[in-house]
Every structure is written in structure tokens, then in C-alpha cells.
Amino acid sequence: MSPAPSETELLDALRSVPDPVLGRSLVELGLVESIEVSKATATVTLTVSVPTDTWADEAGAQVRRALASVVGIDRVEVEFDDLDEEQEKALAARLSPVDEKGARANPFTDSRTRVIAVSSGKGGVGKSSVTVNLAVALAQRGKKVAVLDADVWGFSIPRMLGVARAPHAIDRVIIPPEAYGVRYISIGFFASEAEGVVWRGPMLHKALEQFITDVYWNEPNYLVIDMPPGTGDVALSMAQFLPRAEVIVVTTPQAAAQTVAQRAAAMAKKVRLTVIGVVENMSWFRGDDGTAYEIFGSGGGQDLAQRLEVPLLGRIPLVPALREGGDNGRPITATAPDSEPAALFREIARAVDEDLAPRKRFRPELKIR
Ligand SMILES: Nc1ncnc2c1ncn2[C@@H]1O[C@H](COP(=O)(O)OP(=O)(O)O)[C@@H](O)[C@H]1O
Ligand SMILES: [Mg+2]
Structure with a gap:
């Protein structure tokens, strides 16, 4: 023995x-x-x-x-x-270190996390749907992915991802729930819909800061942010906290939506965020006979992409199952991976992850003389 x-x-x-x-x-x-x-x-x-x-x-x-x-x-x-109280404090400090003043640091200041803000000029174009399905598709590629629902007035991420469990606090560090390999935090967890409306100016700025500093994000490869529609305080705050964020603009195919989306892009420029691509949503509807009908017109995404000099990352059709998945907390990319929209979201994720990956640093030692 x-x-x-x-x-x-x-x-x-x-x-x-x-x-x-x-x-x-x-x-x-x-x-x-x-x-x-x-x-x-x-x-x-x-x-x-x-x-x-x-x-x-x-x-x-x-x-x-x-x-x-x-x-x-x-x-x-x-x-x-x-955990007893002392152990809880010690664990919290390990998860999210505090400085001398007791403040928690912004974990994205020096991190390699790619921050992707999903924006649009107006609501209802599919920002949240794109956020959720892009996040799930990135997770399916083996990436560590987190979602931040910054749409303070119209949060919908908990409904779209399904609430696996409520966020849990260890001392003051918030542990986000996870679904389909995606960790997520929403202001919807902390406020009633009515309260959301009064969050403005400095209070809003503070709340968004807490979202970033008090949550245990665990160094994700991607942080995908569902932005509120339009331009304004949230975009300004986000740009300040996450200055390296890359923006994806969502638009529908019609010209009017595209003009509004362009405003979102202009705002991104103003706060010095880089627009990396456009996603056109609700691009067509396929009838039972297989014909694709372009209900909302066509060409809006391509046109906007050209004007912004960025790629059109994808066009997503209007599919009832996509809406149902959003209503039931069952994103189509996870629950119907063989469907047309799932394949299209995977291609968008691939393009973001591969084609739009930050350029490798120039390494002088590799230079051939
Ligand atoms: N491609 C699509 N096919 C079918 N329904 C969609 C599609 N994109 C979005 N929807 C539905 O349209 C509504 C608005 O979409 P949402 O993602 O919430 O937009 P936003 O976040 O821009 O307000 C939701 O009910 C959503 O499920
Ligand atoms: Mg939304």
C-alpha cells in the first residue's frame, strides 16, 4: 500500500x-x-x-x-x-480588486476584450436581436462572451436570453447570470421599467459606470453592448468608459431608416468610436413558395455601408421564429442552428472575429532583411 x-x-x-x-x-x-x-x-x-x-x-x-x-x-x-462575511469580503476582493479609496477599477481599461456596441438610429430595427444572436454565435466559436444591456429605457436582454438566475452579489461584486455561454447584465435587473425612465444625466452616468466596474466580467474576449436607440447620454458615457469600443450599426433596408442609422454613425464619430460594420435586418421575407419578398425595400444596408466605408456584415431576413425566440428567451442561433438566420449570424460573428480582428502588431524582429 x-x-x-x-x-x-x-x-x-x-x-x-x-x-x-x-x-x-x-x-x-x-x-x-x-x-x-x-x-x-x-x-x-x-x-x-x-x-x-x-x-x-x-x-x-x-x-x-x-x-x-x-x-x-x-x-x-x-x-x-x-461563505461567512469575512470570506465573502475576501472573495469579492479577489474577483474585483479595490483601490485605497474603496473604488473598483474599470476592468476594461487595459484588457484585451473587444467591446462591440450595437447601435441604431431608432428602436425596433433589431438591435437587441442582433446583440443576442451575435453574442451567442461568438460564444459558439469558443469565445468568452458577455453582454451589457445599456438600453436603459427599453431593456430586453433578460427576456431575450431568458433569466437563468438573478444576478448574485458577493459583497458588492455582481455575478451575472449566464445563458447559452453568454454572461449578461441588464439595468432591467435593478430597476423597474418606470424607474428606467427617470435615469438621466449624472445618475445615468453613475449607473452605467457601476455596470462596468461592479460586475465580475471575468475578462471576456467580447463584450457586446445593446445600446439604446439614437444618440445621447448613454453613448457619451459608454465612449468615456470604453474608449476602444467598436460600433456595429443596425438598419432596416428602407432609405428612411438608413438616414436615421447614419445619424447614429455620425454620433459614434463624434465620441470617437470606430464604426466597423453595418447589419441590415428584416431584409426579406420568404413565402411558402420559397420566393423572397423585400417588404421593406432593398439596398439600405449596402448603401449605408458604402457611405460609412465599412463592410455590410450581413443581411438578416424577417423570420417569425426569430421573434418568437426573442420573446421566449431562446435565441434562434442557439435553438435552431440549422436555420437560415442562424447561419447568417454565424457568418457575421466570423467576419467580426476574423476579418475585423485588430491588426496584428508590427513586430520588427520578424522583418526580413
Ligand atoms: N429578423 C427578424 N425577424 C423577425 N422578427 C424580428 C427580426 N428582428 C427583430 N425582430 C422582432 O422585432 C422586434 C424589435 O426587435 P428588437 O431586436 O427588440 O429591436 P430594437 O432592439 O432595435 O428595438 C422584436 O419583437 C424582435 O423579436
Ligand atoms: Mg432593444
């Missing part, structure tokens, strides 16, 4: 086990409260970080798996404990 391994050896074996919700190592987050070894039995006590329905099952299974291969251990018992 081999000798029982030490607690340190077991702790090492647990290092690669991630927190099921937070995504980082349980050991590094300080959530392994104790390890005891008695004969060939290891008893591990974990502190539950986010008490979801499945946290304990998932973390327990992963811990058992990680320790199963350790020589000298035949049995693994996992026990669970709640």
Missing part, C-alpha cells in the same frame, strides 16, 4: 478545478476550506461561492474527478460550507 498523500499534494491536484460559476480555480479563489486525509479517504470542504442549484453538484463532481487519480486515495468525500 502506498503512503497517504499529504494535504499539500491534494491541494495541488485541486488547483486546476474551476469554480462552476466564476470560472477561476477554486484553490486560487480560496474556496477550498479544508482538506483532511484519513487512511485512504480524503475529505474536502468547499465554500460555496454562488449558491445556484447546481454549484455543489458540479464542484463536487470535479473535485472527485481531480482526486480520483491521486495515488493513495480510494475515497473522496466533499462537504460544503457557506
